[in-house]
Amino acid sequence: MERDTISAEAEQAAPVLEGRRIAIVGYGSQGAAHAQNLRDSGMEVRVGLRPGSASRARAEAAGLEVSDVADAAEWADIVAVLIPDTAQPRVYRESIAPHLRPGNTLLFAHGFNVHFGAIDPDPEVDVVLVAPKSPGPMLRREYALGNGVPALVAVHQDVTGDARRKTLAYAYHLGSARAGLLETTFAEETETDLFGEQAVLCGGLTSLIQAGFETLVEAGYQPEVAYFECLHEMKLIVDLAYQGGLSGMRANVSDTAEFGDYVSGPRVIGEESRKAMREILDEIRSGAFARRWIHDSENGNPEFSRFREEGARHILEPVGLGLRRQMAWLAADAAGGASGNGGAPTPEATSAAKGAS
Secondary structure (H helix, E strand, O other): OOHHHHHHHHHHHHHHHOOOEEEEEOOOHHHHHHHHHHHHOOOEEEEEEOOOOOOHHHHHHOOOEEEEHHHHHHHOOEEEEOOOOOOHHHHHHHHHHHHOOOOOEEEEOOOHHHHOOOOOOOOOOEEEEEEEOOOHHHHHHHHHOOOOOOEEEEEEEOOOOOHHHHHHHHHHHHOHHHOOEEEOOHHHHHHHHHHHHHHHHOHHHHHHHHHHHHHHHHOOOOHHHHHHHHHHOHHHHHHHHHHHHHHHHHHOOOHHHHHHHHHHHHHHOOHHHHHHHHHHHHHHHHOHHHHHHHHHHHOOOHHHHHHHHHHHOOOHHHHHHHHHOOOHHHHHHHOOOOOOOOOOOOHHHHHHHHOOO
């Protein structure tokens, strides 16, 4: 189905949420944006947070009503679960499930826990997904500008016969229908999201940067020069690709760089890399990765903590820290200027928002 047709359907479905109460569980990156966009679209919204949450003051300062998660779930017709994946199963069991009523809607922005069985939804409620394809601050900023960011939408469980319309209406009031909606499934959204993070966006990218940096330093080049070439300039290339795709990026770099792209890129990402990607995808689809991550989380994150500590000790980190201190525009971004990062959250802000609930 064409995206503009789905967006038109979403606009037609928008009235279905009139008079329905929406609880936003969590007030981190996505939760804050969902709550404010829906409120500004005329929806009745309440934010559900754990007692003592540091996010309570921020939500109240934004003019939102705040209550404990259980109270919000009992009050609501639609419960949007927007806290970290690792926190969701316990919060769902203890504070959400006991208060759901037949015909309620349980909404997620990522299908991880439902797809891999960490959350077994009440069989008498609709279970849906609306996953904006941007960080929360961008979702909020684009809405305020009269624009939107694209979103994936899916229905996992439809007991009312109206789950799809409610999903499209939620995406419409979020502002995402302005940019385009794409229908998917919980399985497709979850598996492709995890694969993209692991093989390309996070895992693939960080390993590529570190390997390139190490290769130059081991060959005798200055670490500072290696940092500039392998990490600092990454943003320039990513911005060009983001704006114009790979062809647009290639059209805006030098001919020398473009020729080097063609002759050397496939040597770095060759058959061995593709084999590893297929193995990673198999582990995601089989649930092996999910089981490993859930097991580590339930046992206090020993493996996760070790990985973090090892990454922080890499020589690239102190080299980069020293160089970034000389870049005045980064300090301006951290102070809220956002002139150099397109409004993307700073690392500090992102770290704080990830765990907000």
